[in-house]
Amino acid sequence: MSQPFGHxxxxxxxxxxxxxxxxxxxxxxxxxxxxxxxxxxxxxxxDDAVPKGDVLAVARIAGVAAAKRTPDLLPLAHVIGVHGVEIVPVVTDEGVAIRATVRAVDRTGVEMEALTAASVAALAVVDMVKGLDRTTSIADVRLLAKSGGRSGEWVRDD
Amino acid sequence: MSQPFGHxxxxxxxxxxxxxxxxxxxxxxxxxxxxxxxxxxxxxxxDDAVPKGDVLAVARIAGVAAAKRTPDLLPLAHVIGVHGVEIVPVVTDEGVAIRATVRAVDRTGVEMEALTAASVAALAVVDMVKGLDRTTSIADVRLLAKSGGRSGEWVRDD
Amino acid sequence: MSQPFGHxxxxxxxxxxxxxxxxxxxxxxxxxxxxxxxxxxxxxxxDDAVPKGDVLAVARIAGVAAAKRTPDLLPLAHVIGVHGVEIVPVVTDEGVAIRATVRAVDRTGVEMEALTAASVAALAVVDMVKGLDRTTSIADVRLLAKSGGRSGEWVRDD
Amino acid sequence: MSQPFGHxxxxxxxxxxxxxxxxxxxxxxxxxxxxxxxxxxxxxxxDDAVPKGDVLAVARIAGVAAAKRTPDLLPLAHVIGVHGVEIVPVVTDEGVAIRATVRAVDRTGVEMEALTAASVAALAVVDMVKGLDRTTSIADVRLLAKSGGRSGEWVRDD
Amino acid sequence: MSQPFGHxxxxxxxxxxxxxxxxxxxxxxxxxxxxxxxxxxxxxxxDDAVPKGDVLAVARIAGVAAAKRTPDLLPLAHVIGVHGVEIVPVVTDEGVAIRATVRAVDRTGVEMEALTAASVAALAVVDMVKGLDRTTSIADVRLLAKSGGRSGEWVRDD
Amino acid sequence: MSQPFGHxxxxxxxxxxxxxxxxxxxxxxxxxxxxxxxxxxxxxxxDDAVPKGDVLAVARIAGVAAAKRTPDLLPLAHVIGVHGVEIVPVVTDEGVAIRATVRAVDRTGVEMEALTAASVAALAVVDMVKGLDRTTSIADVRLLAKSGGRSGEWVRDD
Structure with missing residues (x-):
């Protein structure tokens, strides 16, 4: 094979x-x-009356697992250690609010891990309740705060 | 082991x-x-000026791949065939609008596959542009239409 | 390439x-x-006092997910549909008894899916309680019953 | 989104x-x-007469691969490096005894990796021989020894 | 969201x-x-003297497993059943010749499954022997024959 | 269980x-x-006229993703970090030449990651064009250069 990568x-x-x-x-x-x-x-x-089962438990576990699968889902994400994950789903008047926190000691930030965990926990909720209402939707997947790395502390201010 | 599953x-x-x-x-x-x-x-x-590369190509491919990984991500989702996927990302004044369509011949609907594909395509966009703006967020992940199965055709009307 | 596969x-x-x-x-x-x-x-x-969280919920979900990953874990297992899974963990005086039932319409039996689901649900329990007692062990992973396919109904009789 | 995570x-x-x-x-x-x-x-x-093939080779390789998939199987397991795995399956009068050793340099122990490797190697054996005898079962999946970490050396004494 | 997908x-x-x-x-x-x-x-x-172990057994099992992972590896490949795989590695004077045959009853051909199985079995061989010679390379990954589907029987004629 | 692992x-x-x-x-x-x-x-x-879409974009992304899946594909490969991947596919008169570079800071080399990335990128090209010509084949998957580790710098000289 000649040198096709030159120019x-x-x-x-x-x-x-x-x-x-x-x-x-x-x-x-x-x-x-x-x-x-x-x-x-x-x-x-x-009322704990969703026929498919315990929605918040499934959301928590799906979110933790998803944090670990981020490099499988996002083509350009790095393979890094995942050293702590906490998913907190809360039922509010509007639906289910989800907060995902990911921690690691590694060479790159874990923002995408946190966003992926929150998204997949939310998808798991939709999967559990879609039999009751198929218009259930996901809004406002966003980064709330980060720390560590060159850019240091950051907290969303909007 | 006696019968612990009785009552x-x-x-x-x-x-x-x-x-x-x-x-x-x-x-x-x-x-x-x-x-x-x-x-x-x-x-x-x-301007095709995102340093990490071709955002829409990555979003399309991440979305197609995610449709196939739905049973890995959502604990209660069935393992089914995935027989057609189309991800259409469009740059608008607000950001990137993504439409994911999934098709299959199987025993259960593909709503969660479409929602997962749209979510992960959106996460892939965030991953590509977060170096430019870490407040980038995902809004309005929702089902637009479905067909097939017992409940037949349905189109969102809001 | 000549025919190396002949003899x-x-x-x-x-x-x-x-x-x-x-x-x-x-x-x-x-x-x-x-x-x-x-x-x-x-x-x-x-007493629901295991520091890592709700053991039975994690066991149920890990078991359901593992049934779907059987072809990834067992090299010679077929890729088949998985169309229904139920994991029932019960706390007894001896520990946690787990029963896993898998259902599918496909070309091959789901015995390995059920055994894999029961094993991984059991491993998930061990993972949750090993901080309390690292001698926790798994015993008696075995098929209880099967139906369908050429060999039809079978129930273990020991 | 107001602050639903407060209380x-x-x-x-x-x-x-x-x-x-x-x-x-x-x-x-x-x-x-x-x-x-x-x-x-x-x-x-x-007699090397199992129709599905070389049982011990499949068990060894399934066990090594499973050690690497532990964070995929156990929802709360950390993503860590896996830096050495040895699976030794031995045919005895009772069946197949399996010993799995996992080594890593990381922030958390590899007990669950070793237990998962032993379990999946055992499941692979069952998968290979279940056509000969579907009552084949798995007994005594347990930790034999560990070293490293805060709690140091430990060897099972029962 | 207005209709960004129109034109x-x-x-x-x-x-x-x-x-x-x-x-x-x-x-x-x-x-x-x-x-x-x-x-x-x-x-x-x-001479069965490769330090990392039984090369052909590892190649066979890696090839079978890879056939099942084709939709994970190739973004546009369909999720289909995989209903039979045979990997035959043979040591020749030139190296290791690998033949991979995949069978399925499904809506699309299994050519990519066979090519993926052959490629990954070859990569597994390289992984096993690279400590002996890092110039080991893979040549001639190609389809030999296919049958089924609209285009029917086909056998390579070069 | 007595000591079956002794001899x-x-x-x-x-x-x-x-x-x-x-x-x-x-x-x-x-x-x-x-x-x-x-x-x-x-x-x-x-002419960018392949019906299945943008071949080089799919090859690039499939290659990057495959580098990360090396330990899933090769049974004896270690789980390591993957800290940089670049896939460069170039259309030449002979077909598509692919160059894959992988970087990591870890305990073992990334040769297999680079070979796996190049192979899977090549398979992705075959998948895209096989509808046009099913004789498309892959030749010359090989290591070009490596650096780092005990054996230091090495460049292929044939």
């Missing part, structure tokens, strides 16, 4: 950013998501 | 619903998601 | 048995496992 | 324990499992 | 082709690969 | 080599693969 213009080509030059430090990120539910679904959640 | 009250316990009594039929579901981006990110997207 | 003696070589000649039929299998726990752990389980 | 009582909620405060050290754990086989299956194993 | 030109955008209109039929495909090894490696293979 | 001769048995004694250092490896295409396919690639 290559790969502008715009996706790549996993090289982080081998970074030092591992303690990282933490918190993301939230909101599953918007109808009043009937909220009542069923509060 | 069991498993109300509320999560289970994968038995669909062996259903016939395989053609199913289709379409979900949407919106990645809210700042004007600067929208400009970078329009 | 091959592959006796003993592992292969995935060809089941393309079989018709899909409804299959069901039930397996059990017993996690042997110390009296202290049994008390903690009954 | 939360999450007692009993499953979480992945935060180990970011721990230092990586060399960890090792050994677990065993016993696949109980009928005399006919033991004879077939000794 | 879309998605020419060139990757999608999983919709096969829901196809009937499931019996499919078979055979692919081959050649791992080119130095004479020293061939001797070690013939 | 064991496990010569030839596959194991994951223990690397816990090694220090993490920066590793890099580059591998190449060539997808041999017919002139018609080369023309379609150059």
């Amino acid at each position: 290559l213009d790969e502008r715009g080509a996706a790549r996993m950013v090289d982080v081998t030059g970074k030092e591992p430090t303690r990282r933490e990120a918190t993301a939230t998501a909101l599953v918007r539910c109808s009043p009937e679904v909220v009542t069923a959640l509060r | 069991l009250d498993e109300r509320g316990a999560a289970r994968m619903v038995d669909v062996t009594g259903k016939e395989p039929t053609r199913r289709e579901a379409t979900a949407t998601a919106l990645v809210r981006c700042s004007p600067e990110v929208v400009t970078a997207l329009r | 091959l003696d592959e006796r003993g070589a592992a292969r995935m048995v060809d089941v393309t000649g079989k018709e899909p039929t409804r299959r069901e299998a039930t397996a059990t496992a017993l996690v042997r726990c110390s009296p202290e752990v049994v008390t903690a389980l009954r | 939360l009582d999450e007692r009993g909620a499953a979480r992945m324990v935060d180990v970011t405060g721990k230092e990586p050290t060399r960890r090792e754990a050994t677990a065993t499992a016993l696949v109980r086989c009928s005399p006919e299956v033991v004879t077939a194993l000794r | 879309l030109d998605e020419r060139g955008a990757a999608r999983m082709v919709d096969v829901t209109g196809k009937e499931p039929t019996r499919r078979e495909a055979t692919a081959t690969a050649l791992v080119r090894c130095s004479p020293e490696v061939v001797t070690a293979l013939r | 064991l001769d496990e010569r030839g048995a596959a194991r994951m080599v223990d690397v816990t004694g090694k220090e993490p250092t920066r590793r890099e490896a580059t591998a190449t693969a060539l997808v041999r295409c017919s002139p018609e396919v080369v023309t379609a690639l150059r």
Whole structure:
């Protein structure tokens, strides 16, 4: 094979950013998501009356597992350690509010792990209640705070 | 081991619903998601100037792959065939609108596959642009339409 | 490449048995496992006082998810649909008894899916309580009953 | 989204324990499992006459692979490096005895990796011989020894 | 969200082709690969003297497992049943010749499953012998024959 | 269970080599693969006229994702961090030349990660164009260069 890679213009080509030059430090990120539910679904959640089972337990566990699968889901995400995950789902009048916190000591931040955990926990809620109301939707998946790494502490201010 | 399962009250316990009594039929579901981006990110997207690479290509492929991983992500989702997936990401003034359509011939609907595909495509966009703006968020992950199965055609009307 | 495959003696070589000649039929299998726990752990389980969280919810969900991952774990297992899973963990004086039932309409039985689900649910229990007692062990992972397929109904009689 | 997470009582909620405060050290754990086989299956194993192929080779490889999939199978297990695995299956008069040793340099012990490796190697044996005897069962999956970490050396004494 | 998908030109955008209109039929495909090894490696293979262990057993099992992971590896591949796999690795004077045959009853061909199985079996061989010779390479991964589906029988003629 | 592991001769048995004694250092490896295409396919690639979509984007992303799945595919590969991946596919007169570079700071080399990434990127190209020409094959998957670790720098010289 001759040298086809010589004059290559790969502008715009996706790549996993090289982080081998970074030092591992303690990282933490918190993301939230909101599953918007109808009043009937909220009542069923509060009465523990969802036929498919314990919605919040499934959401918690799906969220923790999803944090670990982030590099499988996001093509350009790094393979890093995942050293602590907490998923807190809360039933509110609007539906289920989810907060996901991920912690790791590694070369890159865990923002995507937290956002993925919150998203998948929210999807798990939708999966549990869609038999009751198929309009159930997910709103406001977003980063709430992060710490660690070069850019240090950050808290969302909107 | 004696019979510990006799007097069991498993109300509320999560289970994968038995669909062996259903016939395989053609199913289709379409979900949407919106990645809210700042004007600067929208400009970078329009100028193909996102440093991590081709955002829409990554979103499309991440979405297709995620549709196939739905039973891995959602604890109670069935293992079914996935027989067609189309992810359409569009840059708008607000950010990136994503439409995911999933098709299968199987015993259960593909709504969760479409919602998962839309969510993960959206997360992939966030992953690509978060270096430009870490407030980028996901809004409005929801089912747009479905067809097939006992409940037949349905189109969201809000 | 010449024909190196001509005179091959592959006796003993592992292969995935060809089941393309079989018709899909409804299959069901039930397996059990017993996690042997110390009296202290049994008390903690009954008092909902295990620091890592709700043991039975985690066991149920890990078991359902594992049934779906059987072809990933067992090299020669077929990729089949998984159309219903129920994991019932019960705290007894001896520890946690687990019963896993898997159902599918497909070309091959789901005995390994049921055994894998019971095993992984048991491992999940061990993972939750090992901080309290690292001698916690798993006993008696075995098939209890199966139905469907050429060999029809079978119930263990020991 | 207002602050729904304020007054939360999450007692009993499953979480992945935060180990970011721990230092990586060399960890090792050994677990065993016993696949109980009928005399006919033991004879077939000794004669290399199991129709599905080389049982011990499949058990070894399934066990090594399973050690690596522990965080996928156990919801609360950490993502850690896996830096050495040895699976030793031995045919005895009772069936197949399996010993799994896992080694890693990381923030948490590898007990669950060793137990998972032993369990899945045992399941792989069952999968290979179940066509000969469907009563084949798994007994005594348990930790034999561990070293490394805060609690140091430990060897089972029963 | 208004209708951003109206005037879309998605020419060139990757999608999983919709096969829901196809009937499931019996499919078979055979692919081959050649791992080119130095004479020293061939001797070690013939003498069963590769330090990492039984190369052909690992190649067989890695190949079978890879056939099942094709939809995870190839973004646009369909999720289908995998109903029979046979991997035949043979040591020749040139290295290790691998033949992979995959069978399924489904809506789409299994050519990519056979090619993936052959490639990964070849990679597993390289992994086992690279400590002996890191120039070991893979040549000639290609489809040998297929049957089933609309295009029927086909055998490579070069 | 008595001591069945005493007199064991496990010569030839596959194991994951223990690397816990090694220090993490920066590793890099580059591998190449060539997808041999017919002139018609080369023309379609150059004209962006492959019906399944953007071949090079899919190849890039499949390659990056595959680097991360190496320990899932190769039974004896270690679980390590993956800290940078670049896949460069180039259309030449012969087909598509692929170059995969993987970087990590860890206890073992990333040669297999680079070879796996190049192979799967090549398989993704075959999957995209096989509808145009099913004789498309993969040639010359091989290591081009590596650095880091005990053996230091190495560049292929043939």
